Amino acid sequence: MTNTLDIQTVSKKYERKNQAPVQAIDAVSLKAESGDFIALLGPSGCGKSTLMLTAGGLLKADSGSVAVNGQDLYSLNNSQRAEFRASNIAYVYQEFHLIPYLSVLENVCISDLANGGGTQQRAEELLKQFGLSDRRDHLPSELSVGEQQRVALSRAIYGGAKIILADEPTGNLDGENAKLVLQALKQFSDDGGIVIMVTHDERALEYAKKQLKMNAGRIE
Numbered sequence: 001m002t003n004t005l006d007i008q009t010v011s012k013k014y015e016r017k018n019q020a021p022v023q024a025i026d027a028v029s030l031k032a033e034s035g036d037f038i039a040l041l042g043p044s045g046c047g048k049s050t051l052m053l054t055a056g057g058l059l060k061a062d063s064g065s066v067a068v069n070g071q072d073l074y075s076l077n078n079s080q081r082a083e084f085r086a087s088n089i090a091y092v093y094q095e096f097h098l099i100p101y102l103s104v105l106e107n108v109c110i111s112d113l114a115n116g117g118g119t120q121q122r123a124e125e126l127l128k129q130f131g132l133s134d135r136r137d138h139l140p141s142e143l144s145v146g147e148q149q150r151v152a153l154s155r156a157i158y159g160g161a162k163i164i165l166a167d168e169p170t171g172n173l174d175g176e177n178a179k180l181v182l183q184a185l186k187q188f189s190d191d192g193g194i195v196i197m198v199t200h201d202e203r204a205l206e207y208a209k210k211q212l213k214m215n216a217g218r219i220e
């Protein structure tokens, strides 16, 4: 199956009370398809996370459109969009958003609550691949930062998504763990998925197949 992401002239301005608004992204277009592994680069504040949130169906832009496999995300109502996201788009946040009172294994399996995809066996395989087997019953608060990042990524892959949007997925990882994560992302794209990854990390650039640079709300 071929997957596509089609971002067309998307703009987003943040309004601020009694202050000048911030034009976070300005008429950005981007197309990606199965096999693409794109690194999104650019200075702090240039709009990378805003673009990722918009692409992931989490933040409606002021204008423009985002389509995943031909489905315009923002023509759906909120609950339809949540359902579409759950089975198509995985988001690895700049912060982890693990659920504090669920174990590592339960955090990875969280999408089962929404759509019944995957099996616990698959979750355990992913934990093994990411070197987390002996942490499966830990709570997020009982993990290192790098371990939490790997749980977040396991959860994203487990959900059966077609697209992974990963915001700084290796920022907190040492060389060996960064490699595990990057190999998994590359594998996901080789298997027909699409990966867009925000990164400042030199190591990550070796794995991405394409680089896009953002500056002041635009792709250069």
Ligand SMILES: Nc1ncnc2c1ncn2[C@@H]1O[C@H](COP(=O)(O)OP(=O)(O)OP(=O)(O)O)[C@@H](O)[C@H]1O
Pocket: 014, 015, 016, 022, 023, 024, 042, 043, 044, 045, 046, 047, 048, 049, 050, 051, 094
């Ligand atoms: N909720 C908000 N309200 C007002 N301005 C915001 C808001 N969120 C982000 N911004 C501004 O929008 C711009 C883009 O922010 P964004 O988070 O997309 O940048 P970024 O490229 O991801 O930066 P970083 O590399 O530091 O994570 C920044 O100038 C930021 O200050």
Ligand SMILES: [Mg+2]
Pocket: 048, 049, 050, 094, 167
């Ligand atoms: Mg950011």
